[in-house]
Amino acid sequence: MVLVFIKAMTNSSTFGTEAARNMLNMVKRNCGFWLVDVPKITSYIHKALGCINMAPARRSVMSLIVWMADKCPGEVVSTLLTIAPPGDSTALALWEVMFSKPQTLQNVLKELHIQLQDRHYRVLYTHWEDTAILRLAILASSDLQDEEFAPMYLVMRFLRQQRPTVLSLLLRAMMTLSQRGEMTETLFFIQARKMKVMLPDLMWVLQYGNKAIKMKALVVFRNVMAQLEREEASPITVLLAEFLLPFFDDVRLMYKADV
Secondary structure (H helix, E strand, O other): OHHHHHHHHOOOOOOOHHHHHHHHHHHHHOHHHOHHHHHHHHHHHHHHHHHOOOHHHHHHHHHHHHHHHHHOHHHHHHHHHHHOOOOOHHHHHHHHHHOOOHHHHHHHHHHHHHHOOOOOOOOOOOHHHHHHHHHHHHHHOOOOOHHHHHHHHHHOOHHHOOOHHHHHHHHHHHHHHOOOOOOOHHHHHHHHHHHHHHHHHHHHHHHHOOHHHHHHHHHHHHHHHHHOOHHHHHHHHHHHHHHHHHHHHHHHHHHHHHO
16 A cells, blocks of 8 residues: 555646645554565655655655654665665665654664675765765764764764765764754763864865755754864864855855845
8 A cells, every 4th residue: 555655646647745645644653554564665665756756745755764764774774775776866865864863863874884784785886985874873873982983083084075975965964963852961962072073074075065065064063063062162163263254155145146
């Protein structure tokens, strides 16, 4: 039944916003009989996503993949790793939406940390790029302190990644990780301390990234700086103010151009 609903979403002439919402809600309320089909549903979403053009229907499908990743993260992750070629654009869109929700991100990163140990699987184009995802999983873990994470990041400064699609996905995860969400104040502060080592490379991204990537980097930078203690943030702010002010001018110009 779930596959029938998703197939209906590919037909823009017969599928409306309200129908998409109602079908998705019905599916979620009666999940007991179809959760065993999560791999098949994930595979079909990957196949059909490019044919779903209506924004409400597409949001409904994305919401479904996030919901399944919360319930069955192992099945969703293993299915995408198996069916999608490295760097596949549809899979990247699905990874990005899963990376946008705090709990889903935590679940998916844990699974990726396990399953990417098998070098037969890849999310991104190269094993080196996938190592960046493993670093994100370590960043998300509460078991590692900032003084332990810093040297690990400096060995592989993945924010210097040149490929825009990869950098965009990594920054999406960092945006989520740098948000307070349901984290305690202490855990949130620890997360910000870990990310402090990345601030110089975020400046590099702000200078050389495209518009969408710059906006993501700016959100991460703002979130991290807002959580650092005044004693830590002030020297960084002073050192970077000369660089940041012109950038904020550029952002205002971007918004004016969009309007």
